[in-house]
Amino acid sequence: MAIASNGPHGHLNGKVGNLVFYMLNGQPVVRLIGRKGKPSKLQLANYQEMAVTTKLLSNMGGFIKLGYGLQARGTVHNAHNLATSYHKKQALTGEYPNIRIDYNKVKLSQGVMPETADLKISKVSGGLEITWNPKNDAELKDNDSVMVMICCPETGKDQEYLNIARRSEGKCFIPMYEQVLNQQLEPYISFISADGERVSDSVYLGNLNGTVKNEVEKQQEEKYVQVKTRFDQVESSYSSQVIANYGERPKNKAFKYLEKEYETLKKQLEHLPGKPG
Template identity: 85%
Template sequence: MAIASNGPQGHLNGKVGNLVFYMLNGQPVVRLIGRKGKPSRLQLANYQEMAVTTKLLSRMAGFIKLGYGLQARGTVHNAHNLATSYHKKQALKGEYPNISIDYSKVKLSQGQLPETADLKINKLAAGLEITWDPKDGTDLKYNDSVMVMICCPETGKDQEYLNIARREEGKCFIPMHEQLLNQQLEPYISFISADGEKVSDSVYLGNLNGAGKNAAEKQQELKYQQVKTRFDQVEGSYSRQMIANYGERPKNKAFKSLEKEYQALKKQLEHLPGKPG
């Protein structure tokens, strides 16, 4: 049952048939509910697009709040809505069921504040160093804060720095242990005014270490390793029995079964994806 709390001409709140009425950010909204049929390929693609986008943005909530919050002011949207809309439309690649993120098109902030000139990133022994020109000739505030986001697609352990330096410093350093430092890294930098009233577009600093393995490739590697482990066990037993029998194949049933598994595993490994190297 829906309730018209503001009289018969007011917005409903509740359920009427297969319609649900409610308020969202001060705006009346109505949506259809009901049992869904079998999704089409386009619907499945849309589901995957949303899932991939949501997974990306869920790990960088603080950055998104600052990076899109100014745009959301005075609208019915919030920062996450705006970021989701942009990335779902502009930062995806591939076709269903292989939709993924195009990291070169990711925008973690959008605004009118200029970035800065001569942005560079260098991988050092103990971490990443990002440098820029603190005096690039434009009308910038030296006390602007520097925000850095390091996306780590392979582990999901992204590193978010919302106030790592001041523009006037010209550089910042991000410590990293060796294992993370050598994985796929996708770094971004933004500048935000000291009063939080202006933000720049984020700048993609470029991929480090190449593209890492996706979930499917990791699953293939795991499957290969499992089969290889079993093959090594069977091969060892097969070889020992052949040696013990002076190179002649034993005639018993157990050996025939072992030999059959040995040959099947050997053939499987020849064609199984996920082989290291």
């Protein structure tokens, strides 16, 4: 049952049939509920896009709050909504079921502060060192704070550093164990004013240590190897029987089954993803 708190012409609050009425950030919202049918490929792709995006942002709560909070002011959205919308639309690549993050397009903050010059990152003993031009002017201040985000796709143990240095320092150091330092790393940096009223767009500092295959790619490779192994066995038997029959295809039922499997596997390998190299 829904309740009309503001009279017959006001917004309902509750359930009417298969509709649910509620307030979200001060705005009246209605959504449909009920059983879902079998999802289409487009729906499955949408589900995976949301899952991949959610996983990317799952360890970035503080960074996203600062990086998108200014945009969210005065709107019905929050910082996480805006970040989710951007990355789902702009920072994904590939097709279902192999949708993944394009780290070059990730934006963990968006604002009006100009980009800082001469940003560089390097691996040093015991961690990472990031450097930049510490100059200040009317728009870039000495006391601007430095925010760094290190994404670790292999382990999912991303690290956010929300006030790791001041602009005036011109560099910062992030300590890391050797094992972490040598895995795939995707680093980002942003600058935010001391009063939190201005923020820069985040800058992608570039991939470190290359990329690793995701779970879907690993499964595809394993499947390809299994099919290829079986095909090699069947092809060897197929060829040897043709050779033994002086180049002619044997007419017996066993060979017909073998030939059918040979043709099926051959066609399957032509279109199967996961081929090495």
